[in-house]
Amino acid sequence: VTDEEVDVRTSDPEGAAPASPIQDGPAPSEGAIVEVRGYRLRLDRAYDPDTHLWALVVAPGRVRIGLDPLGVETSGTVAQLAPVPVGTAVRRGEPAGSLEAEKFVGPLPSPVSGTVVAHNDAVVADPGLVHRDPYDDGWILELVVEPSRLDEELPLLVAGADQTVPWFERKLAEYREQGVLAE
Amino acid sequence: VPVPPEYLRVIDFGRVGARRSQTLWHAVAHRVGDGSPATLSFVRPSRPYVCIGYHRRLDEVDVDACRRRNLPVYRRMVGGGPVYLDDGQLFFQITVPADRVPPARARALRLLLSPAVEAFRAVGIAAELDDDLEIVAEGRKVCGHGAGQVGSAVVVVGNLIERFDHEAAADVLAAPSARARAEILRLMRHYVASTPADPTAFRAAATGSYAAALGLSPRPGTLTAAERSWLGRLDRRFDDPAWLRGTSRPRPAAWQAKVRAGVRVVAGEHEGTGVVAGIVGDRIDRAYVRDPDLNGAGARVEAALAGRPLADTAAVLKAFGLPGGRVAAALAKATP
Numbered sequence: 001v002t003d004e005e006v007d008v009r010t011s012d013p014e015g016a017a018p019a020s021p022i023q024d025g026p027a028p029s030e031g032a033i034v035e036v037r038g039y040r041l042r043l044d045r046a047y048d049p050d051t052h053l054w055a056l057v058v059a060p061g062r063v064r065i066g067l068d069p070l071g072v073e074t075s076g077t078v079a080q081l082a083p084v085p086v087g088t089a090v091r092r093g094e095p096a097g098s099l100e101a102e103k104f105v106g107p108l109p110s111p112v113s114g115t116v117v118a119h120n121d122a123v124v125a126d127p128g129l130v131h132r133d134p135y136d137d138g139w140i141l142e143l144v145v146e147p148s149r150l151d152e153e154l155p156l157l158v159a160g161a162d163q164t165v166p167w168f169e170r171k172l173a174e175y176r177e178q179g180v181l182a183e
Numbered sequence: 184v185p186v187p188p189e190y191l192r193v194i195d196f197g198r199v200g201a202r203r204s205q206t207l208w209h210a211v212a213h214r215v216g217d218g219s220p221a222t223l224s225f226v227r228p229s230r231p232y233v234c235i236g237y238h239r240r241l242d243e244v245d246v247d248a249c250r251r252r253n254l255p256v257y258r259r260m261v262g263g264g265p266v267y268l269d270d271g272q273l274f275f276q277i278t279v280p281a282d283r284v285p286p287a288r289a290r291a292l293r294l295l296l297s298p299a300v301e302a303f304r305a306v307g308i309a310a311e312l313d314d315d316l317e318i319v320a321e322g323r324k325v326c327g328h329g330a331g332q333v334g335s336a337v338v339v340v341g342n343l344i345e346r347f348d349h350e351a352a353a354d355v356l357a358a359p360s361a362r363a364r365a366e367i368l369r370l371m372r373h374y375v376a377s378t379p380a381d382p383t384a385f386r387a388a389a390t391g392s393y394a395a396a397l398g399l400s401p402r403p404g405t406l407t408a409a410e411r412s413w414l415g416r417l418d419r420r421f422d423d424p425a426w427l428r429g430t431s432r433p434r435p436a437a438w439q440a441k442v443r444a445g446v447r448v449v450a451g452e453h454e455g456t457g458v459v460a461g462i463v464g465d466r467i468d469r470a471y472v473r474d475p476d477l478n479g480a481g482a483r484v485e486a487a488l489a490g491r492p493l494a495d496t497a498a499v500l501k502a503f504g505l506p507g508g509r510v511a512a513a514l515a516k517a518t519p
Contacts, residue, residue: 073287074288076287076289079262080239082238082430100236100237100262102292102316102330103236103262103263103316103329104330104331105236105261105262175287178290179290180290
């Protein structure tokens with residue numbers, strides 16, 4: 001939970017370039033999707049293996065974040081989403097905002113370090129968007145990230161089918177064993 | 184991160200001032216998971232006050248009513264809406280390291296509320312945790328709860344409602360009209376119940392059930408030096424008007440007041456026609472309409488709406504001509 005006052009401002013998608021692959025190497029085609037046991041995973045972005053937030057480089061040094069399908073499912077019905085104010089610097093793992101579901105308030109730990117430069121006002125007004133469209137309309141905020149930081153922190157995320165699929169299968173198995181997800 | 188001691192610390196803060204009845208357990212939450220043990224705490228406010236959930240708009244509280252009643256208002260760091268608290272309620276908080284609870288919120292809540300249900304049962308209240316994760320007895324809510332991750336801890340708070348001042352609880356909620364407020368009060372009286380029980384027995388039962396659920400031995404304790412340090416910071420934060428104002432939140436599309444899960448009051452206006460409705464599940468429990476052209480047919484419209492599923496109301500109101508159409512439009516605005 002962040003202590004900061006949130007100043008929701010107009011999102012600034014201007015200048016956002018088409019999505020680019022987040023890691024070096026052969027780029028997956030834009031919108032490439034892999035399905036893991038009924039869950040659809042986009043391969044144009046990277047995933048924080050612990051927090052279930054995705055990170056997508058939308059322009060050089062500019063990263064958009066949102067919840068992945070397991071993050072959405074384990075949250076329950078999201079009632080409130082509150083990104084930290086535009087201009088706030090956050091470090092990887094620190095709250096970039098907070099989310100409330102089932103009267104339970106929790107942090108949204110940023111997958112990368114940077115400065116918040118835009119919110120998705122639509123998802124703040126209608127948090128149900130993260131359920132209906134977690135990858136596109138349900139994005140949460142954007143950060144500007146130093147290139148050296150990106151080089152340092154992107155390898156901590158999972159990306160590409162060869163990393164994403166085994167990670168997601170492992171998480172599914174773990175959550176099912178814990179009874180967190182239905183069989 | 185230090186390994187937390189493996190026991191359940193139990194702290195009874197006793198009767199304390201309004202602000203402290205919040206900041207004491209927030210101070211604990213800031214340290215559990217960062218050196219302090221899992222903690223079950225109890226507190227009773229010595230004076231009435233109002234508390235609003237972390238994300239909620241301050242204008243959900245009737246600040247003028249609070250001023251008239253001399254009630255301070257505080258903002259907590261866990262979820263839920265605005266609530267009225269007084270010394271007829273014993274509050275409990277279970278605070279555990281975040282990595283001890285399942286990642287799914289619903290499951291974490293079930294884990295941390297089930298021992299409270301056992302404690303209610305131990306003191307003679309036929310409580311159960313319903314599908315909405317509310318603690319209820321005979322269909323009435325008997326425990327208000329909220330939850331959150333504060334630092335490295337997850338905290339779930341709830342209360343034993345020995346006496347409940349329904350009028351004060353309804354009065355402190357912002358409502359668009361006296362009629363809407365009266366409907367909140369009516370539904371609150373029906374769906375929120377006090378459960379007079381021995382608080383000492385409840386504390387003992389909760390201590391036993393939480394210790395068993397967490398697999399820890401209970402041990403009486405007090406605040407650590409680090410927690411006392413947090414307490415001072417939190418006292419200042421809770422007195423800060425900026426903290427009370429909270430985050431800037433979008434105004435909801437329509438006013439509504441929630442009485443318990445699945446029970447709410449809504450209100451809407453359309454071209455001079457007004458409607459207030461108490462809604463239970465997906466049905467109108469009771470509706471009140473106002474339209475200059477109903478010419479005494481208002482009571483018939485209200486009777487036609489009572490008990491109807493929301494989805495059917497437009498069809499029902501067609502029988503009342505143009506005024507019925509305006510009522511339907513007002514109701515649609517109230518339930519977007």
